[in-house]
Amino acid sequence: MKYRITGLLFVIALLSNSQAYSQRFLMDLVDTTNQMGRGMLSIYERYNRVRISGYIQPQFQFISKKGAETYGGGNFSGQSNNRFMLRRGRLRVDYAHLNKKNEPTSYFVFQFDGTERGVAIRDFWGRFYENKFKIFALTTGMFARPFGYEVNLSSATRETPERGRMSQILMRTERDIGAMLTVTSRNSVTWQQRLKLDLGVFNGQGMSGPVDYDSHKDVIGRLSVKPSKVSGLGGAIVSGAVSGYAGGITSQSAILYRTKANAGEYAMVRDSSDKNLYKVAPRNYAGADFQISFPNRKGETEFRLEYIRGDQTATLASSETPGVYPVTNGIKDPLYTRNFDGAYFYFLQHLGSLEHQFVMKYDWYDPNKRVSGADITDARGFSKSDLRYDTIGMGYVYTANESLKFTFYYDFVRNEKSALKGFETDVSDDLFTCRVQYNF
Numbered sequence: 001m002k003y004r005i006t007g008l009l010f011v012i013a014l015l016s017n018s019q020a021y022s023q024r025f026l027m028d029l030v031d032t033t034n035q036m037g038r039g040m041l042s043i044y045e046r047y048n049r050v051r052i053s054g055y056i057q058p059q060f061q062f063i064s065k066k067g068a069e070t071y072g073g074g075n076f077s078g079q080s081n082n083r084f085m086l087r088r089g090r091l092r093v094d095y096a097h098l099n100k101k102n103e104p105t106s107y108f109v110f111q112f113d114g115t116e117r118g119v120a121i122r123d124f125w126g127r128f129y130e131n132k133f134k135i136f137a138l139t140t141g142m143f144a145r146p147f148g149y150e151v152n153l154s155s156a157t158r159e160t161p162e163r164g165r166m167s168q169i170l171m172r173t174e175r176d177i178g179a180m181l182t183v184t185s186r187n188s189v190t191w192q193q194r195l196k197l198d199l200g201v202f203n204g205q206g207m208s209g210p211v212d213y214d215s216h217k218d219v220i221g222r223l224s225v226k227p228s229k230v231s232g233l234g235g236a237i238v239s240g241a242v243s244g245y246a247g248g249i250t251s252q253s254a255i256l257y258r259t260k261a262n263a264g265e266y267a268m269v270r271d272s273s274d275k276n277l278y279k280v281a282p283r284n285y286a287g288a289d290f291q292i293s294f295p296n297r298k299g300e301t302e303f304r305l306e307y308i309r310g311d312q313t314a315t316l317a318s319s320e321t322p323g324v325y326p327v328t329n330g331i332k333d334p335l336y337t338r339n340f341d342g343a344y345f346y347f348l349q350h351l352g353s354l355e356h357q358f359v360m361k362y363d364w365y366d367p368n369k370r371v372s373g374a375d376i377t378d379a380r381g382f383s384k385s386d387l388r389y390d391t392i393g394m395g396y397v398y399t400a401n402e403s404l405k406f407t408f409y410y411d412f413v414r415n416e417k418s419a420l421k422g423f424e425t426d427v428s429d430d431l432f433t434c435r436v437q438y439n440f
Contacts, residue, residue: 025152026144054091055156055439060084065428071165072431089114103131137182144174146198146222147243149289159359161409161433166342166365169320178202194226204247209323218247237293245285249313255334259370266370268381281335285310299350309341319367319385338368357397364390376418388416405437
């Protein structure tokens with residue numbers, strides 16, 4: 001009887017048409033969309049389950065300057081300051097298998113994204129469970145990296161149109177190919193059972209490139225506390241985690257750059273030692289996140305925050321991890337290592353009902369903490385990729401029903417003033433987004 005109840009609860013969590021069981025994170029056991037029960041198939045054997053789901057996000061955007069660069073869905077073309085676009089179009093298939101005791105044994109996910117810009121695979125992974133201790137699971141394939149909160153927050157349920165600049169730069173496309181061990185109890189009674197450890201090994205460059213361009217593998221881990229109700233805080237739901245990323249890029253050039261003090265001032269210092277060839281330039285991050293939600297008569301008030309710092313290796317032109325190894329005229333480019341930090345803060349408030357919600361977010365990303373302002377010059381080897389950005393976003397979300405959501409959101413984007421040409425003052429790149437989301 002105990003086994004049947006366990007198996008039944010797993011199937012309910014996987015296939016329920018209630019929003020209470022809709023998936024919120026990319027690596028949850030259920031989908032990244034809110035489910036209404038339509039499109040589900042129960043075929044093959046008695047305890048085997050297949051589910052089909054998806055969503056589309058058509059939107060209109062207006063930016064304050066033609067041809068502006070933005071992390072709000074990609075740069076605008078040179079003569080355009082407004083556009084209609086299909087931001088995401090996801091279709092996902094989930095399959096779950098239970099054994100004769102109704103215990104989960106394996107889980108498989110395939111998801112792709114189709115827009116006017118083409119079709120790309122987003123998830124292609126499998127997970128299997130051990131059923132002796134009921135605490136271990138192993139995931140292999142292409143899936144979301146276990147780092148931070150916002151990176152793993154599903155685009156279908158996230159209140160803002162996009163993840164923050166820092167999240168996009170450090171974890172482009174969120175996914176990578178690798179293997180991950182998850183250690184957590186399938187119960188959540190004692191405090192030990194509320195802990196969860198994800199530890200994985202990945203190629204490193206994510207899905208922004210076609211193949212792994214070096215043999216070095218990145219190790220990513222996250223230790224989290226599952227959402228827990230705290231009676232002393234008026235029934236508030238609290239969760240949090242710490243994350244770590246230990247990785248790097250193998251240099252295919254004998255030249256490396258790093259920000260160092262040079263003649264009393266910081267500059268990008270060239271290191272041309274022969275030992276740099278095949279040396280691993282670091283990508284090491286540490287982060288912590290915290291979430292707290294206070295229940296209201298109708299809805300809730302929620303606060304989220306996350307801070308990340310570390311060393312990021314990229315190129316002169318960008319602090320984003322390259323998808324392919326950088327090459328100019330057949331010559332391997334040098335790598336640039338910068339010390340960075342960044343954070344974001346969310347404030348979410350339902351407006352008298354679950355259908356209406358106010359959203360406010362502040363985030364910053366400083367790709368090079370050692371320099372700022374007028375010290376950022378071409379003469380010292382810096383570029384626009386060393387500029388700090390601060391963004392304040394505000395918006396309104398209207399959830400008409402379980403399959404229809406409207407988002408109106410405005411980003412106030414500010415870059416720091418510098419001595420770089422074109423960035424002596426703030427560049428005009430504020431962005432308004434109007435989005436409709438349909439899901440099934």
